[in-house]
Amino acid sequence: MTLRTDWISALAAFESAARHQNFAHAAEELHLTASAVSHHVRKLEAQLGVALFQRHARGVSLTAEGRQLADAASSAIASMDDVMRGLRDAREERDRVRITTLHSLTYTWLVPRLPRFTAAHPHIRLNVDTEVALTRFEEGGPDLGIRYGQGHWPGLTAHHLMDDALFPVASPTLAGIHGVHEAADVAKLPLISDLSLQGWQDWFRAADVRGARLDERYTFSDTTDALNGAVHGLGAVLAREQIAVPYLADGRLVRLPGPSMPTRFGYYVVYPAHRRLRPAARAFVDWVLKQPGQPA
Structure with missing residues (x-):
């Protein structure tokens, strides 16, 4: 499956929500509303055909599929962050x-x-x-x-x-x-x-x-x-x-x-x-x- 550009924001919202185990905290980190984070997650779930979170009265928790995607998303974002930091540092060193x-x-x-x-x-x-x-x-x-x-x-x-x-x-x-x-x-x-x-x-x-x-x-x-x-x-x-x-x-x-x-x-x-x-x-x-x- 090809990663489409319109999935990037949904994956970013999901990764933050998975890390915080809380839509409201993810919304605060991303400067969004909790409903916007929830919308991104539901969109991702619809595209994948699996539930990523279990919703309950106390909040949310990751499903097994959600944990699998969260680990991959976290690793990918950390790798991209390292590369971007390296590129930025290299530019600053050149200057x-x-x-x-x-x-x-x-x-x-x-x-x-x-x-x-x-x-x-x-x-x-x-x-x-x-x-x-x-x-x-x-x-x-x-x-x-x-x-x-x-x-x-x-x-x-x-x-x-x-x-x-x-x-x-x-x-x-x-x-x-x-x-x-x-x-x-x-x-x-x-x-x-x-x-x-x-x-x-x-x-x-x-x-x-x-x-x-x-x-x-x-x-x-x-x-x-x-x-x-x-x-x-x-x-x-x-x-x-x-x-x-x-x-x-x-x-x-x-x-x-x-x-x-x-x-x-x-x-x-x-x-x-x-x-x-x-x-x-x-x-x-x-x-x-x-x-x-x-x-x-």
């Missing part, structure tokens, strides 16, 4: 992009721009990981990353995103800031460092300041923490141009006298050279590579 990037860049540069990406690609879901350690691009791991370096990593394709520069900044309320009029005066302030390969010694050399005794009072492993230390008046910090923008824009930090020193490194979008990017990941790469020329 998910896993990104590993730098915490400082994410907070100040990437996140303010992400609404623009979402507007252009509303179906794509992003997982953003800001682990400090270099992430391995293994199966099941991130699709791509944004790294800071010279642009050469074994096994990775690297696209140049943007360069950067370093200059000193401090809170406008930092004690002694009003006496800073030239680059040499910055050395009179307490200094904050991070673990970047270019630091205060490099900057003072670029500023042609010689022999200054530097009070590097605080060192943070994360650039964002170093900037926040400066916001709270701990001292002056060397800020990366791309990361300092929101701090300068809202006045939490001000730029101090002295040159802007180009960094020896830049930002790169990277992904495994041997792995073809999925369309969702390719869409993100194409989008993010256009962002350096766009305001946040």
